[in-house]
Amino acid sequence: MFTERMYQHNLMRFLLLFSRQGKLRLQKWFTPLTDREKKKVIRDVMALVLARPPRSCNFLHWRDIKVVYKRYASLYFCTGLEDQDNELLTLEVLHRYVELLDKYFGNVCELDIIFNFEKAYYILDEFLMGGEVLETSKVAVSVSMENADTLQETMEEYMNRPAF
């Protein structure tokens, strides 16, 4: 029985959000790496992406990874793919994530993501899992977030409920 993958498809290795000044706003890793390795990836990929001239295509190569990135206002959304197919769809994935953020925060801007980074992660986790798209309906993701948010206790509830 084969256990090695015969093909490697669209396995997203990571998703990074960073500003034009090189400040990291979100990091999601889909493969296990040490802290040191992560820092190196961030440094190198950021440098490559920030150096791209304005009207370049949204794909570049770094080591054995295809990097797909898109800039939305002051934030770069950047992901690394196994060197296989369909970068065009990945652009749609990035775009969908931005739309989800926009729906949640209402006209999302970088400050929203800075001050509510944990929500940005929660939204991401309703949209992607293990580097694959989990839910293709915008509505479904919004509904999940709303419901989960209501489950979060208010301060009063929080204080009154036992921890364990």
Next chain:
Amino acid sequence: MPAPIRLRELIRTIRTARTQAEEREMIQKECAAIRSSFREEDNTYRCRNVAKLLYMHMLGYPAHFGQLECLKLIASQKFTDKRIGYLGAMLLLDERQDVHLLMTNCIKNDLNHSTQYVQGLALCTLGCMGSSEMCRDLAGEVEKLLKTSNSYLRKKAALCAVHVIRKVPELMEMFLPATKNLLSEKNHGVLHTSVVLLTEMCERSPDMLAHFRKLVPQLVRILKNLIMSGYSPEHDVSGISDPFLQVRILRLLRILGKSDDDSSEAMNDILAQVATNTETSKNVGNAILYETVLTIMDIKSESGLRVLAINILGRFLLNNDKNIRYVALTSLLKTVQTDHNAVQRHRSTIVDCLKDLDVSIKRRAMELSFALVNGNNIRGMMKELLYFLDSCDPEFKADCASGVFLAAEKYAPSKRWHIDTIMRVLTTAGSYVRDDSVPNLIQLITNSVEMHAYTVQRLYKALLDDISQQPLVQVASWCIGEYGDLLVSGQCEEEEPIQVTEDEVLDVLEGLLVSNLSAAVTRGYSLTAIMKLSTRFSGVNRIKKVVSIYGSSIDVELQQRAVEYNALFKKYDHMRPALLERMPIMEKSASNGPTEIVQTNGETEPSVVDSKHPPPVSQPANQANDLLDLLGGNDVVPVIQTTVPTKPASAGGELLDLLGDLSLSGVPTPAPSVATSQPSFLLDGLSSQPLFNDIAAAAIPPMTAYNKNGLKIDFTFERANPNPNVAVITIHASNSTEADMTDFVFQAAVPKTFQLQLLSPSSNVVPALNQGTVTQVIRVLNPQKQQLRMRIKLTYTLKGSPVQDLAEVNNFPPQSWQ
């Protein structure tokens, strides 16, 4: 104890820091507060503190002291705690630390929680970072959730299962029952993740692949519904219904249809439909078209569909959107081997992409252009590629130069064109060519006998202009050393001969020796060239002087050469003319890959290849003579076996390097070959040759060449890529006697119109009782397509006594030489 400051408050504060130092100070202060709060086992504010820690972690500060706190949060009953706890676990923990295993029990409990959002958190965490051990422990829970009717949980369980399978492939079987009716779901989330799960399983196991082939009709139906159904606001993207699902289905169909005629046929219609009806004005439509093209090219689609696919790519090339052009070039590069003619039709568009401003596109266009070069378009293509070489960024120049050399070698319409092209590359991108180009070019020039005068003249003129580009200077020095007599005699036919004196030539060469621009290697070339001119020029005194000066050079290499050349003038002057005479023609085998092997044509006198060590030529000549005699005279060219040479790029430009590492003892050693460096991208394209070549080879039946006294030698055939005149024969020697045959040597000779090259054998010992075979590869160049004949000589030792035998092999199948 005042309440710890809130998360947003902290963020606001940190952002007011004006310097890195100020920020660090704030962070340290807050970390200290958080630490003491943790020590107090404060349940109320643990959540807040961990959240703050995660923020600081994102800024790049260490946060490992929060790891255990995350675990405590996960174990808490409160949803707010769990949410932050699991997030913290995903950010701060990884499978490398043992502490992550402590999560396992919590996750197990939460997988069975009454609230689906808690279950969701657990599935998400497991599916993102679960280690193999955790996956093993919890796979059963995941499998249970895969069968639930709750679509929110089902979709998460599906992707969690994917992760489990990636981590622990042996567990794949246990998810099989749950996949039974995954595709009958209406919920798109479940459908999408199910398709991902099925894809993962099919990719990993041929059995699963075969099992799931029956899903093709269902997948086709689902895809059809997506395309035909009306507007669905929930899944719509610019007028297309759920493109993510469409693409994943297309991908799964690709895997199922590959190498399977029936499945491919079943999906033919839907692929044609998607290919023709998808809206192409936006990226999303093109994403689907792209996936469709990839699928069409990979499965056994009918030719009409394939042409449709390539035309879509051709249209992509003309699209304004850079991304789409890039993607088109990438795909065309993959298909250029199998559908070469179809891609050729888009050649001019591809060549235009060389002028694109985008770096990624230029690179792809260059690779594709080289793949499209053939005998018919070489002149036109080379013009474009040389123009590209002139103007491209330095990062491309090395690869482009190598590509030009390779293409020129394969398809040069004339020797003059070939040399002109090389000159052009050397003068425009000379500093970027790879080291191994120099010996290759020298060999090419040597073999173009009628062009010697023209070449040396052009190279000389180039040197007058510019001596900074080392490869150019090295090749030029070598040529001047070799053909300096032609240079001063003004004999050039191809162009106006220049008038140059011996002194002027020596001026140039000496100039190279002293110039700061010359590398050490170049100086070596130059000194040797000067020395060689001593037998070609009339005035030797000047040369003697130069040589004696460099006898005390600090450069050890130069010093050694000068000292030896000096000795040549003094004690061995009688040998000088012979030692420095014109190089013989070097026959190169059809080169197409890392094993570029050079052998001498046995006809010419083997001139001294190394001024230091005259090689022992006597022994192989004797062996060769044996073969010659028996075949009655001169119609056989003896073959000197070569071992595969080490990289010829070593310093010094020694004459030895050019001829490779000749094993002149005539006995090949089974040494592993050392591959020379090659521009990998081009060769990747070449080595993934289309199947049609292999199929042609499969048509050549194997044969038994020799079978006597227990030794049997079989020949198997294939055609060498890309040269159809070269037959590649592999000999398989087996031994049915009771004892091993040691010191086994296989030698071969062929008639004069052929050229033969023997690579290293796999071993010198043929094991007894057919327990193994010795293999060896023979390459036969047969440009005149004459009937192949071969005389072979076998020597080995059996039970202590040497055995020798000669045989003729005449029963080659016609396909091997026609």
